[in-house]
Amino acid sequence: xxxxxxxxxxxxxxxxxxxxxxxxxxxxxxxxxxxxxxxxxxxxxxxxxxxxxxxxxxxxxxxxxxxxxxxxxxxxxxxxxxxxxxxxxxxxxxxxxxxxxxxxxxxxx
Amino acid sequence: xxxxxxxxxxxxxxxxxxxxxxxxxxxxxxxxxxxxxxxxxxxxxxxxxxxxxxxxxxxxxxxxxxxxxxxxxxxxxxxxxxxxxxxxxxxxxxxxxxxxxxxxxxxxxxxxxxxxxx
Numbered sequence: 001x002x003x004x005x006x007x008x009x010x011x012x013x014x015x016x017x018x019x020x021x022x023x024x025x026x027x028x029x030x031x032x033x034x035x036x037x038x039x040x041x042x043x044x045x046x047x048x049x050x051x052x053x054x055x056x057x058x059x060x061x062x063x064x065x066x067x068x069x070x071x072x073x074x075x076x077x078x079x080x081x082x083x084x085x086x087x088x089x090x091x092x093x094x095x096x097x098x099x100x101x102x103x104x105x106x107x108x109x
Numbered sequence: 110x111x112x113x114x115x116x117x118x119x120x121x122x123x124x125x126x127x128x129x130x131x132x133x134x135x136x137x138x139x140x141x142x143x144x145x146x147x148x149x150x151x152x153x154x155x156x157x158x159x160x161x162x163x164x165x166x167x168x169x170x171x172x173x174x175x176x177x178x179x180x181x182x183x184x185x186x187x188x189x190x191x192x193x194x195x196x197x198x199x200x201x202x203x204x205x206x207x208x209x210x211x212x213x214x215x216x217x218x219x220x221x222x223x224x225x226x227x
Binding site: 051101 | 143145151152153154155158200202214215216217218219220221223
């Protein structure tokens with residue numbers, strides 16, 4: 001089955017810094033690449049997604065870049081804020097989504 | 110739009126009993142729903158894909174006779190944990206796709222159900 005790994009597993013930054021999380025996947029059939037944010041005890045929420053015909057997408061402070069040849073895509077958060085603290089999951093998929101291992105982001109004031 | 114609800118939000122039961130969890134799409138029709146399980150500080154693991162009007166498709170390693178899934182209508186899927194044991198204690202989350210929004214990929218998640226088996 002699909003093997004999805006994220007790096008780093010934990011990321012601590014100061015408020016205002018940038019954060020980058022990388023996701024590598026194994027299934028070359030994946031054509032949909034979303035990132036979800038999950039706060040403690042809450043449901044995952046979609047924050048940004050990209051499809052395989054696009055290399056980069058940006059939405060305000062959040063961006064996603066895709067390298068389909070190398071089978072990895074990354075989440076970029078600029079000007080981080082304490083409320084960005086959460087666990088982030090990459091969830092590449094074709095007909096079903098497979099959650100990555102998760103990255104715990106901590107933004108200190 | 111694209112709201113998914115779950116009921117109950119929390120349930121505590123005794124070992125050996127069965128527990129039913131409901132997942133509803135409130136403002137859209139979902140021909141396909143998904144059930145996930147999440148242990149503390151772990152990722153979400155897909156358990157099964159629930160198809161309206163047909164049998165669910167289970168992931169490898171998930172016992173279909175223990176985790177019964179029924180998708181009786183376009184807005185409701187249920188997961189029944191039969192003969193629950195303490196190791197079944199987990200956070201169960203469902204999701205659904207809203208095909209009317211033009212995206213066949215985006216999944217919307219329910220708020221989750223925390224099951225504790227004593």
